[in-house]
Amino acid sequence: SNMEGAARPETIDSLNISDNYLAMAAVDYRDGSRKMGNWYKAVPPLCRSNNGLTPADWFGRTMLEHYPEGHKVGVINVAVGGIKIEGFMKNTVEEYAAGAQDWLKPWIAEYDNNPYQRLVDMARIAQKDGVIKGMLVHQGESNSEDPEWPKKLAKIHDDLCRDLGLNPADIPLLAGELKYQEADGVCWAFNRDILPHLPEVLPNAHIIS
Numbered sequence: 406s407n408m409e410g411a412a413r414p415e416t417i418d419s420l421n422i423s424d425n426y427l428a429m430a431a432v433d434y435r436d437g438s439r440k441m442g443n444w445y446k447a448v449p450p451l452c453r454s455n456n457g458l459t460p461a462d463w464f465g466r467t468m469l470e471h472y473p474e475g476h477k478v479g480v481i482n483v484a485v486g487g488i489k490i491e492g493f494m495k496n497t498v499e500e501y502a503a504g505a506q507d508w509l510k511p512w513i514a515e516y517d518n519n520p521y522q523r524l525v526d527m528a529r530i531a532q533k534d535g536v537i538k539g540m541l542v543h544q545g546e547s548n549s550e551d552p553e554w555p556k557k558l559a560k561i562h563d564d565l566c567r568d569l570g571l572n573p574a575d576i577p578l579l580a581g582e583l584k585y586q587e588a589d590g591v592c593w594a595f596n597r598d599i600l601p602h603l604p605e606v607l608p609n610a611h612i613i614s
Contacts, residue, residue: 406486407543407581410459414449418458422448426469427479428461431527432515442530444479452482453515459484460543460581479535481527483520485512489547490557495521495564521561525568537571543581549592554599559607578610 428447430439434454439445447465450456461480469478487509491497502510502518516523528537540562548554558580566573580603584590603610 408484409486410457412458414458425477429481431483483524539577549595555603581613
């Protein structure tokens, strides 16, 4: 849900977006506004037509501010609220999708029951237009107590690089912390017990506060 975007966009979130900041639709939007595999100006929502504001929105805008004038930044958002990381792993996604909770299955089905493959398919289209620079991840409550989460995420990173012909050492992965204990975050221990181990198994991973 963090990467899907649970927050409702406000008017300001759709203002002053550069024409050089683009988002590729990873699904056909239900309202007909976007078609899968095509680039659009990165006006929220970036994930699906019924989602909201995501970390990718302002991440991409900020990234563009640090590029020379005329450069373009594009993002591809494939996310499923409530899904465990196994639903994005190449070797477990099919089994996970088949056994998912009934409320979760329709969201996974929007990616033909294989979010990992949808990431690969969209990224291959993107490679025709530009260069893949990195990956952005924000895990939610699922797997927040899983000590194997760093290794599982590192495998996704390396599998994606292999399938896309990328050198893993050239593709940084940025992973966000969860809400802090002092802010009443229910999964705050993830920041202490799980997330710090990510760079141990993926040297070019970076933790974002």
